[in-house]
Amino acid sequence: MKKLMVGFISILVLTGCSKNLEAVNLDEEKEIVTTPTTEITSNMTTSTTTSVSTSLQTEATSKITAKTEIKTTTKKITTTKKSTTKKTTTTTAFKLTEADVKSAILSLKSKYPNGTSWTNENRSYKFKASNLNLLGKGCAAFALEASDAAFGTLPIKKLTTFDKIRVGDIIRYLDDTHSVIVLEVKNNAIVVTEGNVDFSNGKGGVVYWGREVPLSEIKETGTYIYTRWP
Numbered sequence: 001m002k003k004l005m006v007g008f009i010s011i012l013v014l015t016g017c018s019k020n021l022e023a024v025n026l027d028e029e030k031e032i033v034t035t036p037t038t039e040i041t042s043n044m045t046t047s048t049t050t051s052v053s054t055s056l057q058t059e060a061t062s063k064i065t066a067k068t069e070i071k072t073t074t075k076k077i078t079t080t081k082k083s084t085t086k087k088t089t090t091t092t093a094f095k096l097t098e099a100d101v102k103s104a105i106l107s108l109k110s111k112y113p114n115g116t117s118w119t120n121e122n123r124s125y126k127f128k129a130s131n132l133n134l135l136g137k138g139c140a141a142f143a144l145e146a147s148d149a150a151f152g153t154l155p156i157k158k159l160t161t162f163d164k165i166r167v168g169d170i171i172r173y174l175d176d177t178h179s180v181i182v183l184e185v186k187n188n189a190i191v192v193t194e195g196n197v198d199f200s201n202g203k204g205g206v207v208y209w210g211r212e213v214p215l216s217e218i219k220e221t222g223t224y225i226y227t228r229w230p
Helices: 002-015 018-022 029-033 035-090 098-106 139-151 215-221
Strands: 124-126 135-137 157-159 170-173 178-185 189-197 206-214 224-227
Touching: 098 139, 098 178, 124 139, 135 139, 139 170, 139 178, 139 189, 170 215, 178 206, 189 215, 206 215
Parallel strands: none
Antiparallel strands: 124 135, 157 224, 170 178, 170 224, 178 189, 189 206
């Protein structure tokens, strides 16, 4: 009977009920075994368990809610980044215009002003068009370099009609003896720049900007056009 009493006293201490522990009469063993101790232990255990269980449930719910909120936020951030990337890619598109081409060709004027010596003997140029392996000399070298300045490595195609001449086209004419590149197209003429043109009665070829050539002359003596427009 005393061993049983010690067991009940230990339970009360673990549950922390100090006032009930002071009320126990160690000489009345029957009273300790019957009603008071059983009721106190049962009540405290139930109450404590319920409190602890409720607290754990609340804490677990809070953690689950917090994790859910973090995952939701992460998804929103990822979606925003993808949207931004697509928008940036779309807005970087560039369309080449005849004004762009003319400006690029004219940028060579400071490097090769009017009167710069340019002959078959002192000038050559390796063309950069992706679909044509070509080395030009003299007038051809100047036209090819000017074309690359505007179009880079874009491919080139050959035309044998002269009805749709555009800025940046290379025209081979004078019965396949001279190349010029177009700066401007007028109603009845084209404005060109060229190399190895001789304005000095056979004393040597030079670079010249802005000469106007009648369309009738181009059509009568033209051989072909190299164009890099689609």
